[in-house]
Amino acid sequence: MENQEKKHKRRVRYSGAYPKSYKEKYKELNPEKYADTVSRVIQKGSTPAGMHISICVSEILEFLQIKPGQTGLDATLGYGGHTQEMLKCLDSRGHLYALDVDPIESAKTKERLEKLGFGEDILSIRLQNFADIDRVSEEAGLFDFVLADLGVSSMQIDNPDRGFSYKTEGPLDLRMNPEKGISAAERLRNITQEELQGMLLENADEPYAGEISREAVSRLKRGKTIDTTGDLRQVVEDALAFLPAAERRETVKKSCQRTFQALRIDVNNEFEALYSFMEKLPGILAPNGRVAILTFHSGEDRIVKKSFKQFYKEGLYREISNEVIRPSAEECSRNSRARSTKMRWAIRAEG
Ligand SMILES: C[S@@+](CC[C@H](N)C(=O)[O-])C[C@H]1O[C@@H](n2cnc3c(N)ncnc32)[C@H](O)[C@@H]1O
Numbered sequence: 438m439e440n441q442e443k444k445h446k447r448r449v450r451y452s453g454a455y456p457k458s459y460k461e462k463y464k465e466l467n468p469e470k471y472a473d474t475v476s477r478v479i480q481k482g483s484t485p486a487g488m489h490i491s492i493c494v495s496e497i498l499e500f501l502q503i504k505p506g507q508t509g510l511d512a513t514l515g516y517g518g519h520t521q522e523m524l525k526c527l528d529s530r531g532h533l534y535a536l537d538v539d540p541i542e543s544a545k546t547k548e549r550l551e552k553l554g555f556g557e558d559i560l561s562i563r564l565q566n567f568a569d570i571d572r573v574s575e576e577a578g579l580f581d582f583v584l585a586d587l588g589v590s591s592m593q594i595d596n597p598d599r600g601f602s603y604k605t606e607g608p609l610d611l612r613m614n615p616e617k618g619i620s621a622a623e624r625l626r627n628i629t630q631e632e633l634q635g636m637l638l639e640n641a642d643e644p645y646a647g648e649i650s651r652e653a654v655s656r657l658k659r660g661k662t663i664d665t666t667g668d669l670r671q672v673v674e675d676a677l678a679f680l681p682a683a684e685r686r687e688t689v690k691k692s693c694q695r696t697f698q699a700l701r702i703d704v705n706n707e708f709e710a711l712y713s714f715m716e717k718l719p720g721i722l723a724p725n726g727r728v729a730i731l732t733f734h735s736g737e738d739r740i741v742k743k744s745f746k747q748f749y750k751e752g753l754y755r756e757i758s759n760e761v762i763r764p765s766a767e768e769c770s771r772n773s774r775a776r777s778t779k780m781r782w783a784i785r786a787e788g
Pocket of ligand 1: 489491492512514519536537538539542566567572587588589591710760775
């Protein structure tokens, strides 16, 4: 007799339509594999996860006037978008050096660019701080063109494990190179109220620097931690609890952005690195060599502007940009991260 008894099959548990983790969430994390998803995300005006949309590409290329056979430096490799465009201008002749301090993303970019045919013969990628451009120049000689696109990449901001964004929960790290220095959480552990207030003012012009620094230090004294992005967001929320409800939400958001920015600049020694880079630039540029720099906040722009002006007066640059160049309105609507971008440029004098 046929065995009518069918073995009970457990229903496969519905895992839900929504992915649970960052890695699961974004198909775009593998941009080559999910080209359709990626282009849909870009069309909507967002940056696909795991990717970075390069800013002011045409303005940069128009200014740099790259010719085949030249030697160039991309001081901030990131996703390699600008690098790729500059390599195309070299047309397989000459050499491009590219630096980044981020071991996680630069390894991925190196692999991606190699797959596109840009190997060691044309492109040398170095895990190195642009504060040390003189060392790269010892190897490469003088540069005909240099680009620096400052700050952090979308891949770094979007990865919650790295703690760059107040919008997602994660460890409060904020280092571009997590293998060097101390995390933002560690930095806060031993900070005084005065020091934190100064950092918030100097690095981000935070109007509530006093309130936020007092709340942070008092929280630590009460035995509570500021180890995660959520903890720091809570500090800002508590510090601004006195504001009328109608304006609190927007103010907390802006203060969170500035507080994270101030800490990021601090733990990565961003201003020190930029000063060093600007000081060494004239010494690594070939006669008539061109440099373009993209900045993303007033502190950075001030350093670039002052340095260009000073060396222009001293005769080391023959020409500098008088006005900042801004991305077009069309680019800003396509890529919201372009909105705060300012570009400045300089041309090395002949002598
Ligand atoms: C805005 S992203 C560059 C994006 C890139 N231009 C592109 O098109 O994909 C800035 C990059 O500079 C790197 N960076 C920031 N400060 C640096 C420094 N002092 N030395 C070297 N790289 C740095 C960051 O790790 C990040 O990857």
